[in-house]
Amino acid sequence: MAISEQQIQSVLSAVIDPVTGKDYFTANNVNNIQIEDNHVSLEIVLGYPAKSVTAEIHKRIEDALNTIPGIGTINVSVTSKIISHGVQGNVKLIQGVKNVIAIASGKGGVGKSATAVNLALALSAEGASVGILDADIYGPSQPQMLGITVHPESKDGKTMEPVIAHGIQAMSIGLLIDVETPMVWRGPMVTQALQQLLNDTNWNDVDYLFVDLPPGTGDIQLTLAQKIPVTGAVIVTTPQDIALLDARKGLKMFEKVGIPIFGIVENMSTHVCSQCGHTENIFGTGGGEKMCKDYGVDFLGALPLDIKIREQTDIGVPSVVAEPNGRIAENYREIAQRLAIKVAESTEDHSELFTKIIMEDN
Numbered sequence: 529m530a531i532s533e534q535q536i537q538s539v540l541s542a543v544i545d546p547v548t549g550k551d552y553f554t555a556n557n558v559n560n561i562q563i564e565d566n567h568v569s570l571e572i573v574l575g576y577p578a579k580s581v582t583a584e585i586h587k588r589i590e591d592a593l594n595t596i597p598g599i600g601t602i603n604v605s606v607t608s609k610i611i612s613h614g615v616q617g618n619v620k621l622i623q624g625v626k627n628v629i630a631i632a633s634g635k636g637g638v639g640k641s642a643t644a645v646n647l648a649l650a651l652s653a654e655g656a657s658v659g660i661l662d663a664d665i666y667g668p669s670q671p672q673m674l675g676i677t678v679h680p681e682s683k684d685g686k687t688m689e690p691v692i693a694h695g696i697q698a699m700s701i702g703l704l705i706d707v708e709t710p711m712v713w714r715g716p717m718v719t720q721a722l723q724q725l726l727n728d729t730n731w732n733d734v735d736y737l738f739v740d741l742p743p744g745t746g747d748i749q750l751t752l753a754q755k756i757p758v759t760g761a762v763i764v765t766t767p768q769d770i771a772l773l774d775a776r777k778g779l780k781m782f783e784k785v786g787i788p789i790f791g792i793v794e795n796m797s798t799h800v801c802s803q804c805g806h807t808e809n810i811f812g813t814g815g816g817e818k819m820c821k822d823y824g825v826d827f828l829g830a831l832p833l834d835i836k837i838r839e840q841t842d843i844g845v846p847s848v849v850a851e852p853n854g855r856i857a858e859n860y861r862e863i864a865q866r867l868a869i870k871v872a873e874s875t876e877d878h879s880e881l882f883t884k885i886i887m888e889d890n
Contacts, residue, residue, distance in 0.1 A: 530566065531563055531566050531568065531596055531598060531599055531793060531826075531862070531870075532563075533561050533563060535596055536561055536563075536568060536570070536593065537553050537558070539592045539593055539595065539596060540552050540553040540558055540589065540592065540593075540690075541553040541554060541842065542592065543588050543589055543592045543667055545557070545585070545599075546581050546585065546588070546662065547576065547578065547865050547869060548576075548869055549824060550591070552572055552586060557572050557573055557574060557575075558570060558571070558572060559571040559572075559573050563689060563694070564598070565600060566598055566599055566600040567600035567601045567602075567603075568593060568599060568600070568601075568602050568603070569602075569603035569604075569605075570603075570604060570605070571604075571605045571606075571607065572585065572604065572605065572606045572607070572608070573607055573608070573609050574588065574606070574607070574608045575609065575610070575829070575869075575872030575873075576608060576654075576865065576868035576869055576871075576872050577608050577651055577654035577655040577656035577735070577868060578606070578608050578652075578655070578694070579652060579653065579654045579655040579868070580654060580861070582606050586604055586606055587605050589606075590602050590604060599731035600634055601854060606800065607719075607767075609628070610626055610656060610657075610735035610736070610871075610872075611626065611887060613626075613627055613759045613760075613871060613874045614624040614874065615628070615636070615755075615757035615758055615759055616757070616758060616785055616786045616787050617714055617786065619755065619756070619757040619758075620757065621725075621726060621757050622726060622731065622737070622757060623727075623730075623731065623816070624730065624732055624733055625659070625731050625734045625737045625782065626733075626734060626735050626826045627735065627736050627737065627759040627871055628737045628756060628757055628758045628759050629736055629737070629738050629739065629758070629759060629760060629761070629790070629871070630739045630756065630758045630760070630761040630762070630777050630782075630787070631643065631644040631647070631738055631739065631740050631741060631761075631762050631764060632741045632743075632749075632754070632761055632762070632763055632764070632781075632782070633741075633743050633763065633764045633765060633775060633778060634744070634745055634763075634765070634773070634774025634775045634776065634777045634778035635743050635744070635774035635775075636742065636743035636744075637743075638670060638743075638764055638766065638775075638795055638796070638864060639766075639795040639796060639831070639837070640662070640740065640741075640743065640764040640795075641659040641662075641669045641670065641673060641740050641791055641841075642673065642795075642837055642846070643764050643795055643831065644660065644670075644738050644740040644764075644859040645660060645670060645673045645674060645738075645740070645846050646846050646848045647738065647762075647841070647848055647860060647863060647864045647867065648660045648695060648696055648736070648858075648867075649694055649695075649733075649739040649848040649849055649858070649860075650848050650860045650861045650864035650870060651864045651867075652694075652695050652696050653695075653735055653852065653861070654861070654864070654865070656735040656736055656868075657697075657732070657733055657734050657735045657736075658695075658696045658697070658734065658735065658736050658737075658738070659690060659696060659697035659698065659699075659731055659734040659736070659738070660696055660697070660698050660699075660700050660737070660738045660739075660740060661698075661700070661729075661738070661739045661740065661777075661848060662698070662699070662700030662701065662702060662740050663679070663722050663725075663739050663740055663741045663742060663756075664740060664741070664742040664743075665701050665721055665722060665742070666718070666742065667703050668700045668702030668890060669702070669703040669740075669771075670698060670700045670702065670740060671698075671700050671703055672702075672755070672841075672842070672844060673841040673844060673846060674693035674694060674696075674698055674844055674846070675693060675694075675699060675843070675844020676691050676693050676700075676703060676770075676844070677701075677844060678691060679703055679704065680699065680703055680704070680729075683877060686728070687728045687729065687730050688728060688729050688730065689729075689730050690729050690731060690732070691703060692731065693844075693848045694834075694845075694846070697731060697732060697734060699725050699726075699729045700725070701725060705714045714813075717750050718748055719748065719752065719755065721828060722752060722756075724838050725827060726756065727871065733792055736868075736871070739758070741753075743782045744772070745777045745778050745797055747781075749778075749781060750781060750784075750785070752784045753781060753782060753787060754785050754842035758787045759786050759788075759871060759874060760787065760788040760789065760790040760871065760874060761782045761788070761789055761790060762789075762790050762791060762792070762793060762828065762867065763775050763778050763779050763782075763789065763792045763793070764792075764793045764795055765792060765793070765794060765795070765815070765816055765819070766794065766795055766796045766815075767794055767796070767797060767813055767814065767815035767836055768815065772815045772816070772819055775792070775819065776823075777872055779792075779819075779823055779825070780820065782841075786854050786876060788869070789823070789825045790823055790825075790826070790828070790867055790870040790874075791820070791826035791827060791828035791866065791867070791870060792816050792819060792820050792825060792826070792827055792828060793816070793828050793829060793830075793831065793863060794815065794816030794817070794827070794829070794830040794831070795830075795831045795833075796831070796832070796833035797813075797816070797831060797832060797833070798830075798832050798833065799832070799833040799834075802834075802835050802836075807832070810841075826866070826870065828863045828866045828867060829859065829862055829863035829866065829871075830859075831856075831860070831863075832856065832859070834856060836850075836851070836854075836856060837856060847862050848861070
């Protein structure tokens with residue numbers, strides 16, 4: 529009996545993706561089904577980078593197709609295609625960049641920059657082309673976290689080439705000045721400098737550009753959120769009440785400028801003793817998840833307060849690179865996968881969702 533395309537579609541509608549939790553057929557991941565003498569070939573095109581789960585996906589689909597009576601050889605191609613998604617209205621897109629992800633916090637000291645660089649490296653390890661822009665003009669930290677000691681090159685005297693570190697493209701004001709030089713600039717100069725770093729860098733076909741924003745929710749942050757074409761934002765906080773108060777302000781800032789919130793990451797969720805491995809909730813518990821429920825956003829995951837994270841970023845080899853098979857790297861990968869799914873599921877045009885910005889005195 530000849531195998532039909534309908535049979536294949538029916539089988540694939542019962543195969544669940546290990547990352548998205550959705551079946552491949554209704555998620556429109558199945559392309560180019562070919563049947564010849566009961567030999568079957570097809571393509572699975574994913575909207576997220578999937579290097580670590582490609583083999584598992586292959587096996588799930590082949591096992592399912594082998595349940596069809598009389599099926600011959602099976603040829604399954606699994607690829608990822610990262611497309612551009614919508615940004616806030618009236619903001620010019622960045623040449624060479626598909627999606628911009630803003631990593632923000634309401635206050636400093638919550639591990640935002642370490643989280644940003646490790647999430648960037650995690651998506652790079654999954655096969656994506658990734659960049660990171662250090663938007664903290666006053667206190668750039670990404671050059672040290674990535675172990676970069678060279679200055680960016682300029683081939684034409686007008687634009688800069690991003691510096692490659694651990695496989696990702698990076699740019700920071702910290703790469704252009706002496707490490708001990710303070711940036712004594714007012715807000716407009718900071719905004720202009722950031723826009724130049726963003727637009728005068730020759731980003732090379734970046735799927736995800738992580739923008740490590742400075743902490744706070746003042747005039748500078750609001751202006752940056754209006755000037756950068758952002759696909760969505762991630763809020764980094766700790767379970768501590770004070771940090772959560774400021775994180776809520778950061779979330780509301782993005783709402784005001786019409787930028788979707790992809791979710792919240794709770795950093796320093798538990799302390800892990802380096803001697804005995806005992807865990808303790810030093811900063812409280814459940815704060816990040818409660819904030820997600822209050823505002824109707826996703827909880828992307830929790831990260832430990834572990835001395836290794838600090839030690840590894842201090843020497844320029846973040847955890848995802850230093851111990852790729854370790855527990856901490858696994859935590860970052862899981863959060864990065866959830867984030868990539870949120871990007872893939874976001875609409876290609878957010879303009880209808882946005883309202884005019886109204887500044888209110890509270």
